[in-house]
Amino acid sequence: MRRRRMPGGVRTGEPPGPLGPILSLADPKRLILACAQPGHQLNPLVKKRERVVGGQRLAEPNGEGFPIYAPCAGTVTDVAPALSSTGDFVLAIFLENDGSGETAPALPGWDDPTDPTPEAIRLRALEAGIPDVARGGIALARSLAPTTPIQTVVLNGCTTEPLVQAERVLLHHEWETVLFGFRAAIRAIGAPEAIVALSVADRPLVGTLSQSLTERDAITIEILPDRYPQGLERYLLAALRGVDLPVGEDPATVGFAVFDVTTMHALGRALRDGQPFTHRVVTVAGDGVARPGNYRVPLGMPLGALMEAAGRQGTIRQLVWGGPLSGTAVASEEIGVCANTRAVLAYQQPVSFEVPTTDCIRCGRCIDVCPERLSPIYLARYAEHKRWDEAEAEGALLCSSCGACSYVCPTGRPLVQSIQLARYEILRQREAERASQPKEVAVP
Amino acid sequence: MSTQTTTAAQDGVATQGPTLIIGPAPYVHAPLTRQAILAVFITAVVPVLGVATYFFGWRALGVAVAAVAGAYGAEVVAHWARQRSLFGSPGPALVTGLVLALALPPAVPLWIPFIGAFFGVLVAQELFGGYGYQIFHPAMVGWVFLVISFPSFMEGWLEPFELVTAATPLSQIRAGAGPDLWTLFAGTTAGALGETSVPAILLGGLLLLVTRVADWRPVVGMLGTVALMGWAFTGNPLAELMAGAALFGAFFVATDPVTTPLTRWGRFLFGVGVGLVMMVIRLWASRPEGVAFAILFMNSLVPLVNLLTRPRPKKGATAGA
Numbered sequence: 001m002r003r004r005r006m007p008g009g010v011r012t013g014e015p016p017g018p019l020g021p022i023l024s025l026a027d028p029k030r031l032i033l034a035c036a037q038p039g040h041q042l043n044p045l046v047k048k049r050e051r052v053v054g055g056q057r058l059a060e061p062n063g064e065g066f067p068i069y070a071p072c073a074g075t076v077t078d079v080a081p082a083l084s085s086t087g088d089f090v091l092a093i094f095l096e097n098d099g100s101g102e103t104a105p106a107l108p109g110w111d112d113p114t115d116p117t118p119e120a121i122r123l124r125a126l127e128a129g130i131p132d133v134a135r136g137g138i139a140l141a142r143s144l145a146p147t148t149p150i151q152t153v154v155l156n157g158c159t160t161e162p163l164v165q166a167e168r169v170l171l172h173h174e175w176e177t178v179l180f181g182f183r184a185a186i187r188a189i190g191a192p193e194a195i196v197a198l199s200v201a202d203r204p205l206v207g208t209l210s211q212s213l214t215e216r217d218a219i220t221i222e223i224l225p226d227r228y229p230q231g232l233e234r235y236l237l238a239a240l241r242g243v244d245l246p247v248g249e250d251p252a253t254v255g256f257a258v259f260d261v262t263t264m265h266a267l268g269r270a271l272r273d274g275q276p277f278t279h280r281v282v283t284v285a286g287d288g289v290a291r292p293g294n295y296r297v298p299l300g301m302p303l304g305a306l307m308e309a310a311g312r313q314g315t316i317r318q319l320v321w322g323g324p325l326s327g328t329a330v331a332s333e334e335i336g337v338c339a340n341t342r343a344v345l346a347y348q349q350p351v352s353f354e355v356p357t358t359d360c361i362r363c364g365r366c367i368d369v370c371p372e373r374l375s376p377i378y379l380a381r382y383a384e385h386k387r388w389d390e391a392e393a394e395g396a397l398l399c400s401s402c403g404a405c406s407y408v409c410p411t412g413r414p415l416v417q418s419i420q421l422a423r424y425e426i427l428r429q430r431e432a433e434r435a436s437q438p439k440e441v442a443v444p
Numbered sequence: 445m446s447t448q449t450t451t452a453a454q455d456g457v458a459t460q461g462p463t464l465i466i467g468p469a470p471y472v473h474a475p476l477t478r479q480a481i482l483a484v485f486i487t488a489v490v491p492v493l494g495v496a497t498y499f500f501g502w503r504a505l506g507v508a509v510a511a512v513a514g515a516y517g518a519e520v521v522a523h524w525a526r527q528r529s530l531f532g533s534p535g536p537a538l539v540t541g542l543v544l545a546l547a548l549p550p551a552v553p554l555w556i557p558f559i560g561a562f563f564g565v566l567v568a569q570e571l572f573g574g575y576g577y578q579i580f581h582p583a584m585v586g587w588v589f590l591v592i593s594f595p596s597f598m599e600g601w602l603e604p605f606e607l608v609t610a611a612t613p614l615s616q617i618r619a620g621a622g623p624d625l626w627t628l629f630a631g632t633t634a635g636a637l638g639e640t641s642v643p644a645i646l647l648g649g650l651l652l653l654v655t656r657v658a659d660w661r662p663v664v665g666m667l668g669t670v671a672l673m674g675w676a677f678t679g680n681p682l683a684e685l686m687a688g689a690a691l692f693g694a695f696f697v698a699t700d701p702v703t704t705p706l707t708r709w710g711r712f713l714f715g716v717g718v719g720l721v722m723m724v725i726r727l728w729a730s731r732p733e734g735v736a737f738a739i740l741f742m743n744s745l746v747p748l749v750n751l752l753t754r755p756r757p758k759k760g761a762t763a764g765a
Contacts, residue, residue, distance in 0.1 A: 010474065162472050318465050324472035331466050345471055352467025355477045359576035363481075363701035368708060373755040377706065395757040407470045410478040411576075417468050 006235040009227035031300035032336035036090035054103035071278035071298035107274030113183035121188040128270035144188040151255035158199035159231030161323035167261035181268030229402035288316040288346025304333030320345035325403040355412030366405035376405035380418035391422035482535030488648035495644040496637040499604035500550040512541030514561030522570030544583040546638025551600025560586035601634040610634040613687040628686040649695030658699035665715025673723040693735035710753040
């Protein structure tokens with residue numbers, strides 16, 4: 001149970017509170033709602049030209065998924081494949097807002113998170129279409145029904161990355177809703193202990209937060225240093241409790257459940273107000289918008305429309321889906337905001353390779369910041385020379401792709417990208433070996 | 445981009461915007477880029493060069509210009525030979541040239557810094573593959589080349605202001621009558637252009653540490669070792685720190701990113717090694733000063749230090765396939 005700081009990492013330099021307000025938007029004219037969830041595709045419940053109202057169910061899972069809902073009233077213009085942030089095409093529902101603002105009646109709510117039974121909480125999480133954002137968007141209802149005993153539930157309030165404040169503003173401005181959801185999650189899981197983990201930038205919040213906690217809660221607030229990628233479960237649990245979560249393992253294997261702020265906020269709204277999950281807070285930043293800030297955005301809002309709403313400025317030449325270290329530049333503005341869109345960064349000039357790539361100066365900063373104690377300088381060199389076996393021996397598969405090494409590299413070398421390439425090649429080789437083996441051990 | 449057209453057409457709305465450019469993260473970069481590092485380093489040298497000019501006259505600036513010209517000339521020649529664009533970033537040449545110039549005695553003729561820097565950069569840097577690939581600090585290689593090839597010119601020690609020939613404090617200390625500590629601190633003693641003034645070196649060195657351009661570990665490792673050995677063998681650690689090139693070498697040479705170890709512990713050990721070798725030379729070898737030799741010796745051990753202090757990924761961490 002020894003507490004320790006995560007090794008390496010970079011300072012985010014994010015300002016402490018108070019943060020600006022959560023900005024609201026007029027509902028956009030068009031929405032593109034993706035029907036893809038990890039492992040499967042949803043069954044659309046609506047057809048082209050059908051009219052829907054806000055909060056109406058649009059698609060249903062055909063397995064272990066969750067339904068999705070219309071953020072506003074309007075007409076379905078198409079049910080067709082649409083481009084996603086990864087570059088794949090996925091089935092999507094195109095919705096045109098009719099401006100009527102008509103909504104379906106809300107489900108009944110509870111005044112206290114201890115009123116509903118654990119079963120009712122799980123059912124509502126499913127009914128409200130809430131994903132567990134931190135676990136790649138599987139249904140929250142599944143995370144609330146762990147198969148192994150959970151000792152501690154953690155609210156991950158330090159998913160900090162430079163520029164990204166989407167989770168922090170919810171803690172600052174809508175803590176009551178987040179706490180409602182978090183208390184319900186603790187109840188559903190039946191864990192005896194809970195932790196709210198904050199970044200040191202949010203230390204001023206501790207007073208307000210602890211005032212709202214009661215004796216019955218068994219929730220402690222812990223402050224962690226301002227470090228990226230402190231929010232990754234492996235480093236979070238190491239810092240909080242000195243627990244060693246093996247790479248690629250679920251926190252449940254070591255008795256923890258970790259939830260992010262957006263997910264708990266959505267659960268709070270679903271239980272208290274009976275609202276389905278249709279909006280999330282997105283940080284909009286970069287010189288491509290005149291009004292950067294944290295916006296409450298309906299799911300499915302095309303990135304282009306979000307840019308207009310935030311005051312498009314000049315010609316946007318690079319549009320980043322996610323944070324500046326872990327995000328990806330996308331090829332189109334016609335992608336709808338999803339549950340995991342924490343930030344959208346817009347730039348008038350491409351900012352990739354803004355620092356020109358030159359020869360390595362062997363300063364060792366990449367080694368200093370690596371949270372896995374890898375040596376990105378060597379890993380990248382092995383990858384550049386296609387020496388995959390040596391890259392594997394150096395620990396390429398341990399890399400969590402946080403991108404801290406590329407961020408600090410003074411010579412702008414694409415270190416994490418080289419390691420990802422090595423990782424891809426190593427896993428491909430393994431796959432090929434596995435595929436060739438069954439033939440040799442043929443059944444007699 | 446054709447995909448975008450399809451989606452827009454399906455929707456019946458013409459939203460084909462300007463082309464978006466995709467490219468990898470990071471989209472925000474840490475402020476310390478290679479250029480910023482070199483710029484801060486050069487800024488940190490300015491007070492030292494300023495005091496050198498104040499002490500020894502305009503000649504000090506001439507020495508600096510000649511050394512930088514030699515370093516940059518070597519780069520241009522190497523770029524020509526390797527058929528690259530001739531004029532690259534002047535940063536590395538400025539750093540090498542300035543460090544070499546400040547390690548030279550004030551009375552050198554101007555061709556001395558020029559050929560010293562030219563040799564150092566051409567042989568120790570460009571022949572090894574250019575800036576980033578050198579194993580030995582080019583300025584120190586240039587200095588040793590000059591000391592071996594032109595020993596008589598490398599003894600031109602002058603008293604500041606009066607510019608008359610004088611002995612360096614280190615030789616005076618070994619002879620048993622060194623200057624008092626305040627004189628050593630102010631630096632109004634004979635010595636290499638940049639090594640005498642303690643306040644100027646501390647000012648520049650502090651800038652390097654505060655901006656994190658330089659790691660504090662090699663500095664502390666080296667100066668700590670010098671102080672310990674000075675205390676143990678001469679009883680006067682402060683004089684050992686302030687006389688000669690120990691301070692200048694610790695802040696401006698032992699902190700070079702390229703020719704020092706990759707790991708934090710490695711850099712500390714590097715500093716300790718430099719301090720140790722330097723003090724051995726000072727106390728028991730025939731030369732009064734040994735910073736350049738100590739740096740070069742430790743440069744040769746860098747691969748070994750890297751191997752010894754290599755970070756190991758945590759044991760038991762298994763990779764999910």
